[in-house]
Amino acid sequence: SFSTRQTGSKMVDGPRTSSASPTAxxxxxxxxxxxxxxxxxxxxxxxxxxxxxxxxxxxxxxxxMAAAKxxxxxxxxxxxxxxxxxxxxxxxxxxxxxxxxxxAAQLEAVKFLCKEIWMEIFRKQIDKxxxxxxxxxxxxDLELRWLTRLPxxxxxxxxxxxxxxxxxxxxxxxxxxxxxxxxxxxxxFLAD
Numbered sequence: 001s002f003s004t005r006q007t008g009s010k011m012v013d014g015p016r017t018s019s020a021s022p023t024a025x026x027x028x029x030x031x032x033x034x035x036x037x038x039x040x041x042x043x044x045x046x047x048x049x050x051x052x053x054x055x056x057x058x059x060x061x062x063x064x065m066a067a068a069k070x071x072x073x074x075x076x077x078x079x080x081x082x083x084x085x086x087x088x089x090x091x092x093x094x095x096x097x098x099x100x101x102x103x104a105a106q107l108e109a110v111k112f113l114c115k116e117i118w119m120e121i122f123r124k125q126i127d128k129x130x131x132x133x134x135x136x137x138x139x140x141d142l143e144l145r146w147l148t149r150l151p152x153x154x155x156x157x158x159x160x161x162x163x164x165x166x167x168x169x170x171x172x173x174x175x176x177x178x179x180x181x182x183x184x185x186x187x188x189f190l191a192d
Contacts, residue, residue: 029145036146040163043069063159067166074170075177078117082175085116103133109179110137117175121168139172147189161189 027035043066054062089112114126118141128140146164150157165187173185 033146033149036164036167039073039167040066040070040160043073044163063163067163070163070166071170071173074167074172075174076170077167078171078174078176079178080174081117081120081171082113082178085120086112086179103135106135106181107131109176109181110139112179113172113175114139117171121171144168158189162187165189 044062046069110129110131114129118124118126122141122145126139127142130138130140147161150161169185169187173183176183
């Protein structure tokens with residue numbers, strides 16, 4: 001397939017370049033951080049109307065609703081991105097034991113998520129992948145770009161981080177859903 005792209009001051013028609021190629025266009029980190037902060041602000045404001053008399057319980061509920069909305073947005077992005085990046089891939093493993101073959105296929109799908117999908121979004125791979133070989137995977141990104149400017153020692157920063165992390169959790173869940181792996185995804189923000 002072909003696309004039109006701009007190089008310098010003129011337009012060039014030619015074959016689409018792979019997103020992993022060095023010439024592929026990426027959104028700047030500052031623009032992405034700004035977009036995510038505005039998305040969080042929009043989702044918070046649309047989840048509950050700002051009123052002075054909100055109880056603590058209502059405030060917590062509003063934050064949970066905002067995080068759920070961000071997670072659904074991330075799910076959509078992850079599902080579509082996984083569809084695009086995994087078009088010609090098959091995640092299966094042969095073996096005598098069907099349970100071992102399923103576990104191996106799941107591991108390959110999670111590795112794909114850690115390498116290809118994370119690289120597409122954050123321009124880096126997941127820093128650490130751990131598994132208990134029973135279907136539980138722990139993905140660690142030690143320097144997630146969206147969280148680098150948050151102060152590490154404040155509880156309010158932790159609340160904002162958990163809200164921001166709802167979007168990547170949705171991306172992970174959506175990507176795995178597209179690959180045929182239903183998953184429960186949770187996050188934690190550990191300030192070191």
